[in-house]
Amino acid sequence: MSATAGELRCEGLGKVYPNGKKALGSVSFSIPTNGIFALIGRNGAGKTTLTRILSTILEPSYGKATIDGLDVMADATRLRERMAVVPQEGRTISWTTPTQMIGSYLMWRGLGYEESRAKAREAIAQVGLEKHADKLNSTLSGGMKRKVLVAMVIASDAELVFLDEPSTGLDPISRQELWNILTELGKKRFLFLTTHYLEEAEQIADRIGILNGGNLVALGTLPELRSKLQYTYSLKAPRGTALPTIQGESVTRRDGQVQIMTTEDEALAISKGLIERKTQFSVNPVTLDDIFHYLVAQNESAGGRT
Numbered sequence: 063m064s065a066t067a068g069e070l071r072c073e074g075l076g077k078v079y080p081n082g083k084k085a086l087g088s089v090s091f092s093i094p095t096n097g098i099f100a101l102i103g104r105n106g107a108g109k110t111t112l113t114r115i116l117s118t119i120l121e122p123s124y125g126k127a128t129i130d131g132l133d134v135m136a137d138a139t140r141l142r143e144r145m146a147v148v149p150q151e152g153r154t155i156s157w158t159t160p161t162q163m164i165g166s167y168l169m170w171r172g173l174g175y176e177e178s179r180a181k182a183r184e185a186i187a188q189v190g191l192e193k194h195a196d197k198l199n200s201t202l203s204g205g206m207k208r209k210v211l212v213a214m215v216i217a218s219d220a221e222l223v224f225l226d227e228p229s230t231g232l233d234p235i236s237r238q239e240l241w242n243i244l245t246e247l248g249k250k251r252f253l254f255l256t257t258h259y260l261e262e263a264e265q266i267a268d269r270i271g272i273l274n275g276g277n278l279v280a281l282g283t284l285p286e287l288r289s290k291l292q293y294t295y296s297l298k299a300p301r302g303t304a305l306p307t308i309q310g311e312s313v314t315r316r317d318g319q320v321q322i323m324t325t326e327d328e329a330l331a332i333s334k335g336l337i338e339r340k341t342q343f344s345v346n347p348v349t350l351d352d353i354f355h356y357l358v359a360q361n362e363s364a365g366g367r368t
């Protein structure tokens with residue numbers, strides 16, 4: 063077994079598009095290829111660019127990426143045999159039904175007709191679309207079409223699954239159902255997904271990466287991301303609030319609130335001062351949302367956004 067088996071590794075990976083736009087700086091990290099990895103970041107952070115490079119769809123401009131020791135450029139054909147990808151702009155084929163589309167995909171991956179159909183139906187049922195299995199894709203709603211694409215990767219035997227914003231456009235109940243499905247899938251395969259729902263990353267991901275302006279600003283499990291900041295409490299008050307004492311770190315969030323990441327004792331002391339001054343505020347344990355706002359604001363104030 064190679065030293066890099068069971069690992070996705072990027073070394074100085076970068077992408078400059080032909081128009082000169084630098085979408086990825088020099089991204090270096092490694093994660094195990096099991097469980098669920100969620101990549102989060104603002105619009106334009108570079109999530110799709112990184113996902114497309116790792117799923118062998120797009121060539122990097124420089125740097126190197128390997129998955130289980132296979133290079134995404136040199137060994138792309140071998141990697142593709144083990145991969146299933148749902149791109150951000152993935153579309154169902156309008157003139158086929160979900161069963162036909164997924165069935166054909168599985169036949170293309172090498173399965174026989176009967177087995178393909180059976181697996182397609184099973185996966186369609188898993189995403190709750192059995193009643194729509196034989197309707198034309200063009201007659202399904204946007205969220206249902208997204209689910210058909212997810213059913214396609216479920217039906218495949220691909221062990222490396224890339225999903226660019228799988229839950230975008232789904233209603234809250236469907237989204238939760240999808241998270242349950244992905245959690246199950248992540249027990250058997252490696253899932254690399256992007257999302258704008260921090261709750262999704264918090265709930266289903268084993269590891270989380272935060273991209274900002276083409277750079278990876280944080281990577282780790284949720285407890286690791288929390289502990290990196292060394293603070294346990296997040297206190298939010300309206301813009302311009304003068305805070306009595308601060309040993310923690312403060313940023314102004316894009317939603318206009320002043321956010322202080324601090325310790326429990328300090329949070330209590332600050333709260334007391336704010337209550338005395340009748341200032342409205344909230345204090346809660348640090349969430350991924352807080353970490354995200356904090357790291358992005360810090361990175362941008364350091365000139366991290368291109």
Ligand SMILES: Nc1ncnc2c1ncn2[C@@H]1O[C@H](COP(=O)(O)OP(=O)(O)OP(=O)(O)O)[C@@H](O)[C@H]1O
Nearest residue numbers: 079081083085103104105106107108109110111112
């Ligand atoms: N084909 C392209 N040519 C030029 N620039 C591009 C191209 N594709 C993306 N970009 C730019 O690269 C940057 C990263 O884009 P990317 O699509 O990777 O971001 P993202 O994090 O996936 O954003 P979103 O959350 O909106 O999907 C953006 O500034 C975008 O405008």
Ligand SMILES: [Mg+2]
Nearest residue numbers: 109110111150
């Ligand atoms: Mg994207």
